Structures are given as C-alpha cells and as structure tokens.
Amino acid sequence: MDKDVLKSLIQYKSNEMIPSTQLIRKSKLVFDSIQNKDIEKAVILRDGKPSFILMDFKKYEEIIDYFLNKNISIDSELELLEEINTKEKEVKISKEIKQDINKQKEEKKSSLLEKLDSIEGIINNDKTNVQENLKDFWE
Template structure:
C-alpha cells in the first residue's frame, strides 16, 4: 500500500467524481484501484479510501505512535541515570572549589561577599519579564 504515489487511473477530477461517483466507489470497493485521488484545479486535494484500508492505516499509526512514545520514555530514563561514582566525583569537585563566604576588598574600602553577589543575581532573576511590545 503506497498512498503517496498515484497511478493515472486513481487520479480523478472533482467534476468526474460528481458525474461518476457510483462507478468510482465500486472500483475502490472491488479493489480495482487502491484509492481515488480527487483533483481540484489539477492538484491533489482529497483522497477516497475504503473503510477497511482506513482502519488498517489508523491501527498501524496508533501502534507506531505508542511504540515511539515508549521508546522516548525509555531513552529519557536511560540517559538520566547517573552512576553513584559520578555523583561522588561531582561532590568532590564541589568541595575542592571551597565556596565559603569570602570578602573582596576594593580600593574604596567597600566589602562585597560572595553571598551579596549571589543575592544580587537572585534579585535580578526575579524581575518580571517585559512583553516584547512593552518599551
């Protein structure tokens, strides 16, 4: 079943569909043609299928979609697992950074601590975003 390729006997103008609908329906039902591609202004616009073919397509599609979602979930779970060894290495690296509050002095005798810098960054993040049309 290849619904993306059209044979010349499957391509039918909308005018011909109106005039010969019973004949076209019979051809589809008797499997003389797999589908009827209805043309408007010479371009494919609609497709007629028998209901059995439609059900088969939808069953395959839903099965594929379900399998795809399962595979995605499995990939996410596989990719998010972190080895205990990697976690310990990360903690060791954090400890090496020695992130205790420190004081930085400038020539103007102003003291700034690491906590002050972090606090200022948090304040900046909490400001609401302006909509692009607001100026």
C-alpha cells in the same frame, strides 16, 4: 501493515487521479472501483491539483492502527531513552562527587604531610641547636 503498502497508499498513480467533475458524474463507478479493489484509492483533483482522497474505510483503519501502534512504541522508547539519560546523568554526577571528595582528601593529605615535614624540620633544628648549645656549654 508493511511499509511498502503504506507508501503505496500515500503515493498515488495516474489511474487513481480523478477530476472532481468526473467524480460527480461517475461516483458509482469510482466507489465500485475502490470497493472491488481495482484501485486502492481515488485522489480527487480540483483545478488539476490533488484535493482529497477516497479509500476503503477498512484500509483507513489499518493505516490509523499502524500509526497509533508505532506512535505508542515511539512514546515508550522516548520515555525509556529519557530514563536512561537521567540515570546516566545521576551516575556522572555521582562520579564527579566521588572525584571531588578524593581530590579534597588528597589535598588535605598533602597539606598535612607538608605540615608534618615542617614540624619535623623544626624539631630537627631544635635538636641541633640544643646539641650545639650543650656542646658549647661543656667546652
């Protein structure tokens, strides 16, 4: 069903507005007008305000089918969007975990390098001390 057709069924024109007293007096005329498609629907007024709508039942079924089909497609689209969001969250969490692991590896690596540097410094100091002690001993 086309959107324009739906809009025309939802909106009403002045020739489709019928006071309830007129409906009671001329119901056959109103029903025939709807059935013969002189008007798409009849908006029945009570106290000058729209109260209910009369329309061909086939037209009503078309509207209901249209909305049910749209609703089904919207539901499936929402499910798909939810699944996509879940996958994106999983990927994001996975990336964050990998980044944390890499960060921890880098921290451990830098810590080990610092310790290695300090050990090398101690060894170099010890070599220098030993050489100086040997030099002092021989002199």
